[in-house]
Amino acid sequence: MGTKTQEHEWVGRSNALTKLRGGAFKYACLGTALFGIVTLLVLLAYVTLDAIELQEAEPIWFAILGVTFVLPVALFGWYVWGTPAADVAKTSVGGVLLAAGLGGFFIVAFTIITPHVWAAYVVFAVFPAIAAVRYGDRLPAIDGSGPAVMATVTLGAIVATVFLEPITAIFAMAKPWLLYLLTLAIPTATALIWWSRTREDRAATIAAAATVGGTIALGLLVEVGVLETGGAPIVFLIGFVLPATIVLAHGYRRGPEARAGLLALPTLVGGVVALVAVAWAQGVPMPNSWIRPEFYLEGPSRTPENAGLYPPIVGSVFMLIVMVVAVFPLGVGAAIYLEEYAPNNRLTRLIRINLTNLAGVPSVVYGLLGLAIIARHFGLGRGTVITAGLTVGLLVLPIVIIASQEAIRSVPDSVREASYGMGASRWQTTREVVLPEAFPGILTGTILALGRAIGETAPLIMIGASTSVSSAPTELFGNATAMPLQIFSWQSRVQPDFRYGVVAAGVITLLVILLGMNAAAIILRNRLEKR
């Protein structure tokens, strides 16, 4: 059969099926998508130009830029294109940039949180909780460790807060670097070793040893008087050097072929250094960019040239810390309850449905809630860091819950059944099987929600946060402003340089931080789920 030639309706173009409408629909969709993306890109390009004042640079500067930076980078890109090295180049540059962001966050965070306060909370809340997770099963009650963890965390946090003064007074007797060693370096190293034990990764063990060793070395440098304070270098070591080294080592171990990708970072950095050096040698002025180191180190000023973003950055980071502490346990806890424990009755169905509504409530309404309840009723103060953090935290709580719920729901039921069938309790199943599987999704959802939170402006205005504060907040009840608020306040200044230059620089900074957080979320998800 099949030898005779026959006219089939399904061969060639037939009039029976017209593809006109489908095709029109496809291109209409493409058009709308392109319109949105192009509009955004044009706006971003415009703002970037404003921020770095590229249009005022001299032509010779562009020539130098081309020779010292663009050409080498392009050549390098062409060389590695399509090879495994390209992948390593991307991950090493991206990873080191993210590590820089993390390191910056750490350094700002640890200027707010003194080593004594940090140690107080770690010793009283975190260590007992870890002990409860590790040894809770030895308790006589079968379901012992679940409530034990909750209890130790809550109790420890309360004890640490109530007795903060005497505790910090006791801890103040120890050297800060010693506190960092015990509460930051050794836990980080332990986590690394634990990680490597489960994943056969000897490099992680070396990194752990280097972390502890490096911290001790920095501490000794303080002791002999070479360094004035050990705090910032230690935080820098753990927040930036360690993750950056892990990223680079990971790239190195991809094999000799891929190793060339590690040169991406030196090419970029060397390009910038060469650009500055050649421009300086030739007497060509750099463009009068608004994005410059002083912009991130100084406070607000009456003159655009001296205006800086430092207090709002600290304020945003501080609020972020409050949010993470308040929202992460609440959100994940609520999601675990709703997915794993809640009976399927009318009340829980109502809660589940309305979480979506809560996530959609306008942020101004949350601002009003924060003003009425958190600031006034609980008396935490108008415009304070804690009020701002809790209010915006409340705003993103439903998002965290929904994201965590989805992550928990995506864990196949068959592994839950397996766990229950082994005689595991519900808490053991949740802890050993469900949470490890759902963790990447929970983490991603939380980071994305926090990204949304640091861009929020309306609730901060509602709770009476100042649009501009002269110095960075140092305590929970201090007045603070956030990056978007500060940008908003610059926008209303008379001087055009504020409205064009400084605002643009602020917007670019905010966007870079946001994109960095989103990128981190995506990278984390991809890495953790690939296992």
Next chain:
Amino acid sequence: MSDNHQTTTDAQTPTGDDSDPIVNVSRSLEDLSKEATTRTTSRSDRTLIETRDLDVYYGDERAISSVDVEIPERQVTALIGPSGCGKSTFLRCINRMNDRIDVCRVEGQVEFDGKNVYDEDVDPVALRREIGIVFQQPNPFPKSIYDNVAFGLRVQGLDDEVDERVHRALERAALLEEIEGRLDESGLELSGGQQQRLCIARAIATDPDVILMDEPASALDPIATSRIEDLIDELSEEYTVVIVTHNMQQAARISDKTAVFLTGGELVEFDDTDKIFENPEHQRVEDYITGKFG
């Protein structure tokens, strides 16, 4: 597993689907009874699990109606019957896995060692430590092979001699040789048959009294199936095994007792396997096992 074995062992082809023609080709009673008599049945006759007047409902729908079964200790009891006849439901009643289903309601008694497991004072978590279960789809945890087997030990607080117990369980599940030196690899990287043996190893590591198996071989190829069957035969020396299967020959080969469920969740006949396959009392049972319906 390779496909070329498939043709040589067609008779054993496992199936998760009742309508599979290979299983349901009409066959004579003699063929089946020959397989059934090859098993020795001279073991302890003490009854370990006994159900009395067991009814299970999903909402208003009755899945099992008044089932009385006496499952003997250290023997293999097979539950056979067409799809939707309540075999799995019955199996999952024994260690209260059905508790997880909101709409499921159990009436009557399931006595394990003389104690009704549905009594108020029974903790299902503790019960499941005595009655392990292996599911139809291999479902190892996304952890290393070692951690998969050690999981039950850790959740049950059996912290001593974990290494020995893990190795012994893997050896008893006939898996140790194949995976020697690969204990740190993920359990998900094993083949389907190995995964199922890992699940069995996981179930026996904590040394339960009873192992429930819900069609443990139906997702596996013939070679893997015969390994699992050999394993079940060995396990019955020490454990009470209750196995749900769609595969009549499998029931005839490996079980000492057979319970035949037919549509409507009704237990039609429960007797020694030889008896069921040689000379069933009910015409419906004979029709079912010879492939006239189902």
